[in-house]
Amino acid sequence: MAILSFIAFTISNNASAQKSGITRTDLQKHDISVVGHETVQARIDFEPHTAFGKHSHPGEEVIYVLEGSLEYQVEDKTPIILKAGEVLFIPAGQIHSAKNHTNSKASELATYIVEKGKPILVLAK
Template sequence: MLRMALIAVSLAMLTVVSAAQDAPAGIKRTPLQKIAFPEGYSTVMGLAEIAPGASSGSHTHPGIETGYILEGEVLMSVDGQPDQTLKAGDSYLIPAGVVHDVKAIGNGPSKALATYVAEADKPLASPAP
């Protein structure tokens, strides 16, 4: 039973690492952990590092994203909401399926700790149409 659990966790981490490698230029995503919880969902925590002027590009997630800006300053654009400038110490919440984009502004890189609670059978992120 433990062996099966370890195999499942290893496969889940490979999926997260694969998604991290698909990041746009100037974005580095480092998966930190992924658990299968709650039932039918995955909870994923990761570190996003954004080079000055880089943007994630408009995209969606099949679940909520919540995060905390660790360093730098970003412009957060979320459909249906006014753009927000977030700096180190600010937190954010993006509802499931809502198109959004984040861009590092200012002179240095930005870092955010993000947590996703997303449907387990869907890609963690998809480009917006």
């Protein structure tokens, strides 16, 4: 059942993201030694001047910027701009967003350590 909900999320997420200039490519998904948790890894590509709105995850997210630069807003903290080779850790449940304000493509490698059976992404209201 968890795999089906993950697949459904992936399909709907990719469909809506591609319309907005953001493409998500799922790379791997594995159970980990922490009972009830798994790791999911994905590449997220942002076309110039695109943004992914406020959302959270049922676990931690570790971001590595592969190319370009991206601005991240985590909760009410000051936005941070990361360039290729820089990293960011987002604690479980914290609402955040990402934007590419540049004229070039930007990409990140996102690794999620999340609770199994929950949607990997929850849009903020």
